[in-house]
Amino acid sequence: MNQDDEEDIVSSFEQNEWKTVKNVKKEKAKAKKTAAKTLRKDIRINIRLSSADVLNIKQIAAYEGLPYQTLIASVLHKYAAGHMKFS
Numbered sequence: 001m002n003q004d005d006e007e008d009i010v011s012s013f014e015q016n017e018w019k020t021v022k023n024v025k026k027e028k029a030k031a032k033k034t035a036a037k038t039l040r041k042d043i044r045i046n047i048r049l050s051s052a053d054v055l056n057i058k059q060i061a062a063y064e065g066l067p068y069q070t071l072i073a074s075v076l077h078k079y080a081a082g083h084m085k086f087s
Contacts, residue, residue, distance in 0.1 A: 041073070057071060057072060
């Protein structure tokens, strides 16, 4: 998360755009279950990438404060889940 993201969150909160959840315990349990399913890594793959691409990925990951393999897995997950499109 960068400073712009944090400012957007604060602005959204200050404008009363956030709503209280009716059943917090149920929503927390649902979120935990989804997170556990999403974060479970049960298959290993091997891919070949150019050294230039890996260097760029490592730099982006370092900036974001993530291990580079976690960044790669996150991008692939977002694409597989339909949250990221390529043209």
